[in-house]
Amino acid sequence: DLSGLNAAVIGRSNLFGKPMAQLLLNANATVTTAHSRTKDLASVARGADILVAAVGRPEMVKADWIKPGATVIDVGINRIDAPERGEGKSRLVGDVAFAQASEVAKAITPVPGGVGPMTIAMLMANTVIAAHRAANRKPPKF
Numbered sequence: 001d002l003s004g005l006n007a008a009v010i011g012r013s014n015l016f017g018k019p020m021a022q023l024l025l026n027a028n029a030t031v032t033t034a035h036s037r038t039k040d041l042a043s044v045a046r047g048a049d050i051l052v053a054a055v056g057r058p059e060m061v062k063a064d065w066i067k068p069g070a071t072v073i074d075v076g077i078n079r080i081d082a083p084e085r086g087e088g089k090s091r092l093v094g095d096v097a098f099a100q101a102s103e104v105a106k107a108i109t110p111v112p113g114g115v116g117p118m119t120i121a122m123l124m125a126n127t128v129i130a131a132h133r134a135a136n137r138k139p140p141k142f
Contacts (some may be wrong), residue, residue, distance in 0.1 A: 002028060002029040002050070004029075006030050007034070008048035010036075010054065010060075017035075018033070028138070030040075032048070033038065035055065036060070045061060045067075046066070049071065053072070053073070056076055056095065057076070059097040059098075060095050061074075061096040062100060063100035063101050068104055072101055074108065074115070075095065076095030077112065080093055093111060096108065096111075098110060101129040128140065
């Protein structure tokens with residue numbers, strides 16, 4: 001139950017940030033929408049029981065931005081250089097510094113492997129529903 005919880009969404013895109021803020025509002029959370037240019041962004045993030053990072057900057061959200069016991073949803077997927085893997089190699093990281101943040105947060109989604117698979121699953125489900133509707137058939141329930 002999200003009723004009365006403070007949520008912060010870092011990211012204001014039409015594709016994710018704004019819809020996520022609306023979903024949280026509909027679940028009765030108190031929502032702050034912030035972005036990379038928000039003044040004292042760390043303070044805004046620290047006040048959140050639920051922190052959603054969708055800003056598109058690798059490891060921007062540090063552990064000291066996270067309220068102890070908060071739930072962190074890292075939507076970002078960023079490729080950074082990984083010289084330890086060899087010349088020209090890279091690795092994926094989120095918008096949250098995972099190693100640090102996981103010591104403070106109660107729960108945190110990993111990158112890669114967190115939100116991405118759910119996105120793909122929902123896209124597939126919506127495609128199947130749309131195909132059924134286009135064929136004037138009753139769509140399945142997922």
